[in-house]
Amino acid sequence: MEWLELKNVDWSEIGIGTVDTLSMLGFSTLFTILIGLPLGVILFLTSRGQLLANRGFYLVASFIVNVLRSVPFIILMILLIPVTKAIVGTSLGVLGSIPPLVIGAAPFFARLVETSLREVDRGVTEAAQSMGASNWQIVWNVLLPEARSGLIAGITITTVALVSYTAMSGVIGGGGLGDLAIRYGYQRFQTDVMIVTVVILLVLVQILQSLGDRLVLKYSRK
Amino acid sequence: MIQLRELHKSYLVQGNKIPALLGIDLSIKKGEIYGIIGHSGAGKSTLIRCMNLLERPTTGEVIIDGVDLTKLDDRRLQEQRRHVGMIFQHFNLLSSATVGDNIAFPLKLAKRPKAEIKQKVDELLKLVGLEDHRDKYPAQLSGGQKQRVGIARALANDPKVLLCDEATSALDPQTTNSILALLLDINRKLGLTIVLITHEMQVIRSICDRVGVIDGGVIVEEGDVLEVFLKPKHPTTQEFVEQVADSHELREAVAHEKASGNRTIARVTFLGEQTYKPILFQTMRETGTVFSILQGTISRMKDTPYGQLVVELEGNAEQNKQAIEKLRERGLEVEVI
Incomplete structure (x- = not known):
């Protein structure tokens, strides 16, 4: 039980790794929501029987989302290296990991958004229509507020998924705790470093999940 | 107040045309309570939903207070819809908003000033008798209270017409009576034209001035409630009269x-x-x-x-x-x- 002594652990590096992971997580979650939410709304609105039903558009958008979701993240990340370089100028470090994280997570989140909007009672949308609401007003004042707790649950799930994606991005030099785990824990057989990073990630996921659950409960009016 | 001319509506279901309304001509006078009664599947729900174009009729005209809704573009239709309130069988309230915010909702959509909204909401809460429930959420209310919120919300824009889509069908008999009494009260106080659809003769008998009986997508009998009730001619009408x-x-x-x-x-x-x-x-x-x-x-x-x-x-x-x-x-x- 040599690793229990944690003698290989460089706490300052762990500190930097944690900060890197948190900033990757923060930025990628932010952009995932900014891109995924409108995408999910559009998917929902163009699906059959909805306000902007458009079969052709929906099928194409849906296909792209499915493609992005079916490529394993670790492969997507490698495939996207040229794209990442074009967007942020580098494919390394915190900055270089954000585009693949967002491109990997946004379609996933968009599907969750679409599903939670589908849960909104159609009658409520109709009532708003009968009051003369425009489509934009229906999205903004009816669909999003009514789906609020579902959307928060979706954000929680996505953020937790992003935690594991950030760890994976260590493989291609993405920085953060995953990077530490691979460089020290895997490549140098320093199990103690691996354990510490895993524990930190675990605590992070626990905090995120319970925070999300609490918000869902707070906003649930059913 | 409302004129329907040669209204036809059919649905396309898997390539087949399913007719729902087969030429409805109807004229509803200002200030009256007009009831439309029919069995489920008779087309009554489609009919009332055509009156504010929630369903767009295949052909025909829907004229509300002189304006043919079928000829309007989206923006002008939205404008006109504010003059037509609607309440629903399942209330269709925003579950994420309080009673007060639900009533304020149509005013918010119409971008009215805040002070005006607050005053109007106060008035409406009083009218429907829910002053003490302003900050509750719909899930905390009974069915009758939810429908009262629905009514207050429908009245927020001072509509000329109130459409009631099976508004009492989900309520128990006692609550039904109190909601009907409220509708009658509103009709008298505000001179509002009310159109309601129902499958219960009791509803027609309690508050309607005139009634139309719909069967198979056409109005088979129409007239003053008393007349139709005491001397029903069409078999469907006779069936409904037998209910009571x-x-x-x-x-x-x-x-x-x-x-x-x-x-x-x-x-x-x-x-x-x-x-x-x-x-x-x-x-x-x-x-x-x-x-x-x-x-x-x-x-x-x-x-x-x-x-x-x-x-x-x-x-x-x-x-x-x-x-x-x-x-x-x-x-x-x-x-x-």
Whole structure:
């Protein structure tokens, strides 16, 4: 039980790794929501029987989302290296990991958004229509507020998924705790470093999940 | 106030055209409560949803207060819809908003100033009797209270017309009555034109001025509620009237009596104040005939008391004839069955 002594652990590096992971997580979650939410709304609105039903558009958008979701993240990340370089100028470090994280997570989140909007009672949308609401007003004042707790649950799930994606991005030099785990824990057989990073990630996921659950409960009016 | 002209609506279901409305012509006057009754599948829901274009009719015109809604673009249609309030069977309230915010919702959509919204919400809460529930969420309310919120919300933009889509069908009889009383009250206070659809004759009888009976996508009978109720012509109408009168029992009673020889059986209809006067008794005494009552109803339709008695006259032929004439002279309607 040599690793229990944690003698290989460089706490300052762990500190930097944690900060890197948190900033990757923060930025990628932010952009995932900014891109995924409108995408999910559009998917929902163009699906059959909805306000902007458009079969052709929906099928194409849906296909792209499915493609992005079916490529394993670790492969997507490698495939996207040229794209990442074009967007942020580098494919390394915190900055270089954000585009693949967002491109990997946004379609996933968009599907969750679409599903939670589908849960909104159609009658409520109709009532708003009968009051003369425009489509934009229906999205903004009816669909999003009514789906609020579902959307928060979706954000929680996505953020937790992003935690594991950030760890994976260590493989291609993405920085953060995953990077530490691979460089020290895997490549140098320093199990103690691996354990510490895993524990930190675990605590992070626990905090995120319970925070999300609490918000869902707070906003649930059913 | 509302004119429907040659309204047709059909749905495309897997390539097949399913007709729902087959040429509806309807004219609803300002300030009246117009009821549309029909079985499920008769097209009544489609019909009322055509009145604010929640369903767009395949052909025909929907004219509300002089404006043909079918000819408007989206933006102008949204504008016009503010003049037409609607309430629903399942209330369709925003579950994420409080009672106050639900009522404020249409005003918010219309971008009214905050102070005006607050004042209007106060007024409406008072009108529907929910002053103490402003900050509750719909999930904390009973069905009747939810419908009151629905009504307040529908009235927020001071509409000219209120459409009620099976508004009481999800409520128990007592709550139904209180909601109907509220609608009647609003109709009188605000002079609002109300159109309601229902499958319950009771609803029509309590508050409607006129009624249209819809069956198979067409209006099969229409007229003043009293008229339609007392003398239903179409079989569907007769069925609905039987919901509230026990006419099938009457038919049995009449058949039973007739089977036992040559009897004089008459249906006597009272309307208005005469309902409570002893006209029948007086007439029988004067003509020296006697009678027995086979079946009878004395009730009230909206504000009009009415009675309908089926009596068997047991005098001799001359006396019976005289009695019937006298009853007619005194303004009762007598029909010999």
